[in-house]
Amino acid sequence: MAETVTEICRRAAACAPELAGLDGATKDAGLQAMAEALRDAAGDLTIANKEDVATAEAQGTSQTLLDRLTLTSSRLEGMASGLRAVAAQNDPVGEVVGAWRRPNGLTIEEVRAPLGVVAVIYEARPNVTSDVAGLCLKSGNASVLRGSSIALNSNMAIVEVLRGALDSAGIPVDAVQLVPDASRTSAVDLMTAKGLVDLLVPRGGAALIKSIEDNATVPYIIDGDGNCHIYVDEFADEAMATSIVVNAKTQRPSVCNALETLVVHESKAAVWLPGLLDELAAAGVEIRGDERVGEAWPRATAATDEDWATEYLDLVLAVRVVGSFDEAVAHINRYGTANAEGIVTRDLTVARRFATEIDAGSIFVNASTRFSDGGEFGYGAEIGISTQKLHARGPMGLRALTSTKYVVWGEGQIRS
Amino acid sequence: MAETVTEICRRAAACAPELAGLDGATKDAGLQAMAEALRDAAGDLTIANKEDVATAEAQGTSQTLLDRLTLTSSRLEGMASGLRAVAAQNDPVGEVVGAWRRPNGLTIEEVRAPLGVVAVIYEARPNVTSDVAGLCLKSGNASVLRGSSIALNSNMAIVEVLRGALDSAGIPVDAVQLVPDASRTSAVDLMTAKGLVDLLVPRGGAALIKSIEDNATVPYIIDGDGNCHIYVDEFADEAMATSIVVNAKTQRPSVCNALETLVVHESKAAVWLPGLLDELAAAGVEIRGDERVGEAWPRATAATDEDWATEYLDLVLAVRVVGSFDEAVAHINRYGTANAEGIVTRDLTVARRFATEIDAGSIFVNASTRFSDGGEFGYGAEIGISTQKLHARGPMGLRALTSTKYVVWGEGQIRS
Numbered sequence: 001m002a003e004t005v006t007e008i009c010r011r012a013a014a015c016a017p018e019l020a021g022l023d024g025a026t027k028d029a030g031l032q033a034m035a036e037a038l039r040d041a042a043g044d045l046t047i048a049n050k051e052d053v054a055t056a057e058a059q060g061t062s063q064t065l066l067d068r069l070t071l072t073s074s075r076l077e078g079m080a081s082g083l084r085a086v087a088a089q090n091d092p093v094g095e096v097v098g099a100w101r102r103p104n105g106l107t108i109e110e111v112r113a114p115l116g117v118v119a120v121i122y123e124a125r126p127n128v129t130s131d132v133a134g135l136c137l138k139s140g141n142a143s144v145l146r147g148s149s150i151a152l153n154s155n156m157a158i159v160e161v162l163r164g165a166l167d168s169a170g171i172p173v174d175a176v177q178l179v180p181d182a183s184r185t186s187a188v189d190l191m192t193a194k195g196l197v198d199l200l201v202p203r204g205g206a207a208l209i210k211s212i213e214d215n216a217t218v219p220y221i222i223d224g225d226g227n228c229h230i231y232v233d234e235f236a237d238e239a240m241a242t243s244i245v246v247n248a249k250t251q252r253p254s255v256c257n258a259l260e261t262l263v264v265h266e267s268k269a270a271v272w273l274p275g276l277l278d279e280l281a282a283a284g285v286e287i288r289g290d291e292r293v294g295e296a297w298p299r300a301t302a303a304t305d306e307d308w309a310t311e312y313l314d315l316v317l318a319v320r321v322v323g324s325f326d327e328a329v330a331h332i333n334r335y336g337t338a339n340a341e342g343i344v345t346r347d348l349t350v351a352r353r354f355a356t357e358i359d360a361g362s363i364f365v366n367a368s369t370r371f372s373d374g375g376e377f378g379y380g381a382e383i384g385i386s387t388q389k390l391h392a393r394g395p396m397g398l399r400a401l402t403s404t405k406y407v408v409w410g411e412g413q414i415r416s
Numbered sequence: 417m418a419e420t421v422t423e424i425c426r427r428a429a430a431c432a433p434e435l436a437g438l439d440g441a442t443k444d445a446g447l448q449a450m451a452e453a454l455r456d457a458a459g460d461l462t463i464a465n466k467e468d469v470a471t472a473e474a475q476g477t478s479q480t481l482l483d484r485l486t487l488t489s490s491r492l493e494g495m496a497s498g499l500r501a502v503a504a505q506n507d508p509v510g511e512v513v514g515a516w517r518r519p520n521g522l523t524i525e526e527v528r529a530p531l532g533v534v535a536v537i538y539e540a541r542p543n544v545t546s547d548v549a550g551l552c553l554k555s556g557n558a559s560v561l562r563g564s565s566i567a568l569n570s571n572m573a574i575v576e577v578l579r580g581a582l583d584s585a586g587i588p589v590d591a592v593q594l595v596p597d598a599s600r601t602s603a604v605d606l607m608t609a610k611g612l613v614d615l616l617v618p619r620g621g622a623a624l625i626k627s628i629e630d631n632a633t634v635p636y637i638i639d640g641d642g643n644c645h646i647y648v649d650e651f652a653d654e655a656m657a658t659s660i661v662v663n664a665k666t667q668r669p670s671v672c673n674a675l676e677t678l679v680v681h682e683s684k685a686a687v688w689l690p691g692l693l694d695e696l697a698a699a700g701v702e703i704r705g706d707e708r709v710g711e712a713w714p715r716a717t718a719a720t721d722e723d724w725a726t727e728y729l730d731l732v733l734a735v736r737v738v739g740s741f742d743e744a745v746a747h748i749n750r751y752g753t754a755n756a757e758g759i760v761t762r763d764l765t766v767a768r769r770f771a772t773e774i775d776a777g778s779i780f781v782n783a784s785t786r787f788s789d790g791g792e793f794g795y796g797a798e799i800g801i802s803t804q805k806l807h808a809r810g811p812m813g814l815r816a817l818t819s820t821k822y823v824v825w826g827e828g829q830i831r832s
């Protein structure tokens with residue numbers, strides 16, 4: 001008998017107050033137990049995962065997706081390390097963000113507190129299951145996980161293992177629950193569980209985000225697209241620019257922090273750009289450029305306005321030559337998706353202006369956009385990358401899973 | 417020819433980047449000029465306001481609303497002081513919230529940045545016009561103000577004065593705009609100005625909040641109800657409890673931080689409660705209590721479940737006697753609206769548990785709930801009081817009008 005999403009959320013909400021009150025040592029012991037349990041259960045987990053992979057193969061699933069789905073022992077080790085890295089973070093709950101005294105003697109403290117129930121809808125990768133469970137536990141929240149049907153066996157097995165570990169650590173097992181039904185209905189049920197879900201994070205493509213925007217009545221944070229840019233300024237170190245652009249485009253083109261459009265100052269168009277594009281082409285990258293790119297490197301195909309707006313997630317790069325810094329900023333603010341934007345320059349003023357004027361979650365000065373990632377930021381794991389402005393922006397770690405409350409201490413003050 | 421909301425929002429968005437880059441001194445000079453201009457224009461403003469008041473009176477508007485609508489010279493002085501108090505706050509823009517270095521040498525800074533365009537839909541009080549304009553300017557945002565039709569003349573006159581002051585201070589006048597049409601359509605247009613409005617704050621009653629929840633496609637923060645409680649614990653100082661309860665209920669019963677339900681530990685039911693209720697009754701407060709209240713003070717009428725859930729905003733108080741601290745917490749977390757909740761106690765452990773276990777924006781220990789207010793928190797003015805958990809909670813000042821971005825400084829780091 002399938003449980004309803006509402007029942008799952010009610011159980012999560014019921015244990016949320018206890019989770020909010022757990023001390024850090026208990027939560028860390030739970031996270032260590034979860035990591036240990038994943039390693040101990042590696043055999044069973046790979047068996048459950050093989051079922052998912054076999055079914056997916058039989059359905060003609062793409063090789064990329066099959067790769068994301070597959071659990072190997074090194075990936076399980078990575079999931080365990082992720083849980084340990086989360087345990088090593090400071091406990092965000094109870095952190096006093098600020099405190100001040102008022103003229104009437106009241107002391108006001110702004111204190112970090114868990115959100116309550118966090119729901120995450122995600123796609124094939126089973127490692128998300130343990131990442132989310134770990135981040136939510138450490139931040140004092142109950143998690144409701146809704147993975148994709150293609151990974152259902154794997155996720156059920158992982159969650160069973162994690163709940164066993166919680167139990168052994170004296171933590172309510174309903175701190176981590178999986179929705180055992182990966183239908184569209186269960187997703188919409190989560191989106192509309194108003195009053196039960198304090199935060200919903202969708203980790204998926206455009207269709208999922210559209211569905212959230214159309215249906216959600218619960219608060220959510222969009223984990224959005226990444227039409228990422230790098231601007232190579234006239235004062236750029238050319239070798240550094242080449243290294244960063246090649247890395248951002250080719251190291252893992254299918255992810256949201258990969259480079260999609262290169263913006264180049266005109267002073268670099270003749271002297272540096274052709275060599276870079278030769279190198280990218282040799283690495284299998286298709287180049288789509290504006291007119292001036294075509295002049296500098298005739299093998300480029302002509303870019304259209306659609307190219308500027310497209311997140312290829314593939315070995316394709318749009319390239320535009322600009323006459324000024326302002327033109328570069330205008331292009332990036334127009335077409336960027338507020339995820340990660342980079343600049344290569346040796347000029348401090350230009351770098352500072354770029355950081356101020358670009359409207360994005362993360363701005364990289366002389367570094368690859370591929371670092372837009374919770375793990376790379378030192379968060380142990382990430383719940384997603386916010387491309388919105390409210391609550392959290394950029395890679396989201398533990399603090400993004402908390403809210404604050406004001407605690408006001410007095411000695412009988414009344415208002416006159 | 418009435419301008420459309422979209423055109424107004426476009427102009428706001430167009431000047432937002434310039435506002436984001438303004439230094440604090442320029443913004444403060446603008447705020448001082450706005451304050452000065454309000455005083456200088458006091459004559460014209462009261463004339464414009466008298467038209468609104470006359471029309472409202474002719475329409476049979478209630479005395480309470482007429483009072484809220486009326487601009488007096490002392491209220492104009494208060495508006496000017498509010499602007500000066502906002503000028504005296506630290507500039508939130510550019511504040512480095514946190515910064516750390518990664519093992520690979522990257523330095524990550526989390527920096528506060530404006531949201532962009534902030535829209536506020538509000539009711540009769542014209543002072544909100546200058547408060548919101550001032551808070552938005554100081555936080556580097558463009559404001560789009562949509563007041564109620566009853567105050568339209570007053571608001572138009574105020575905004576004209578404020579824009580003149582901006583102009584004299586060299587700040588784009590479109591930093592502050594009023595929607596010159598207070599129809600339902602203009603409100604819905606603002607709620608659906610997706611991509612143009614970065615934050616919408618509704619300051620109004622249940623109908624406005626419902627409309628936002630039904631229609632809004634732009635991000636919003638609910639400035640919500642206040643079904644506020646005070647729990648008088650067994651370890652309470654009785655004189656302090658009386659003073660705080662009387663203040664929270666009677667000092668200004670029509671506002672969201674006024675007391676609505678008193679929760680009393682049973683040990684105080686016979687010894688202290690009757691005297692308190694005598695005092696409240698003498699001040700004109702109607703008492704609705706549970707059975708044990710009726711035993712202690714027979715003049716109380718019987719409270720129903722509806723009373724526990726009602727925000728009276730009037731001289732009515734619901735009173736409940738509980739057998740334990742846990743029972744008090746459960747009642748408050750069930751019926752509270754996450755605005756302001758108070759406790760009176762001399763016991764430190766009880767106070768700390770209350771602060772941790774109550775799920776609300778502001779928790780008052782031995783102080784009146786009436787202090788849940790941006791001005792009383794020292795914010796100069798407030799954009800509202802958030803009763804939601806995401807982004808901002810409790811009284812919202814300048815920081816609630818900002819987001820953060822990550823600026824990552826490198827020397828050529830790439831990801832391996």
